[in-house]
Amino acid sequence: MGKHKSFDVTKLPGFTFLALLSFVLLYAPIVTLVFYSFNGGNSVNQWGGFSFKWYAIAAQNEAVQGAAMRSFVIAIWASVIATTVATMAALGTTRRGKFKGQTFIYIVINQPLMVPEIVTAVALLIFFSSIKIATGYTGLGYLIIAHSAFCVPFAYLPIKARLEGMDTAMETAAADLYASPWQTFRYVTLPLLMPGVVAGAMLAFIISLDDVIITEFVKSAGQDTLPTYMLGQLRRALTPEVNAISTALLAVSVLVLTLFFLATRKRG
Numbered sequence: 001m002g003k004h005k006s007f008d009v010t011k012l013p014g015f016t017f018l019a020l021l022s023f024v025l026l027y028a029p030i031v032t033l034v035f036y037s038f039n040g041g042n043s044v045n046q047w048g049g050f051s052f053k054w055y056a057i058a059a060q061n062e063a064v065q066g067a068a069m070r071s072f073v074i075a076i077w078a079s080v081i082a083t084t085v086a087t088m089a090a091l092g093t094t095r096r097g098k099f100k101g102q103t104f105i106y107i108v109i110n111q112p113l114m115v116p117e118i119v120t121a122v123a124l125l126i127f128f129s130s131i132k133i134a135t136g137y138t139g140l141g142y143l144i145i146a147h148s149a150f151c152v153p154f155a156y157l158p159i160k161a162r163l164e165g166m167d168t169a170m171e172t173a174a175a176d177l178y179a180s181p182w183q184t185f186r187y188v189t190l191p192l193l194m195p196g197v198v199a200g201a202m203l204a205f206i207i208s209l210d211d212v213i214i215t216e217f218v219k220s221a222g223q224d225t226l227p228t229y230m231l232g233q234l235r236r237a238l239t240p241e242v243n244a245i246s247t248a249l250l251a252v253s254v255l256v257l258t259l260f261f262l263a264t265r266k267r268g
Helices: 013-035 053-060 062-094 101-109 115-134 141-164 169-176 181-210 213-218 226-234 242-265
Strands: none
Touching: 013 242, 053 062, 053 242, 062 101, 062 141, 062 181, 062 226, 062 242, 101 213, 115 141, 115 213, 141 213, 169 181, 181 226, 181 242, 213 226, 226 242
């Protein structure tokens, strides 16, 4: 019998063309945005010479400074809380055998990934509005809690994947040497798990930093983050300043995602 040729989708007619077309359609608008962020003119789509003018204007804009600081504060707190919860959830679902209700727990943890974000945003709006009326508190705590809840599954996935790839032999050896469960976790499990924890924290951070829908629904007056500030500017007079802010936010996202890739890639 002759050898059967293995199927290779990349050999199909037109595959290369469609792949290149997809990349162009996805990234051409982003490249255009970055290009016009260095526009020295006052138009967002008419070239007026190369300049860092709008970056300087954005950096000196107090509203942009406040929104950027608010975004980073929320993202840092949300990533810390989400990663802590995700780590405990990952340990509880992987460091034990099959148990009743395990599938339901997976569904609960990953619910923000399965439900449209607008549904989550409306639910959070209704829930937090009742609390705001009852307590009178309208601080950033609501945004931090909302972002933390939304980011848990994003932090959970890389941590769970790291745990599933870890050999339990060292943890068993630590227990045989009379280490307590806490000592085993602190000195053995956590150091081995740390790449997954760092990756989960970075992913949660970038998801929180870029979020628009949940922030728009939950925030109170004067609590614009950088993405919601940019959304508001799009409804007014549009200037290349928005391009500059978008490019800066894109650079931060690319940097964090690059670090995420380096933290999660398999060593040889």
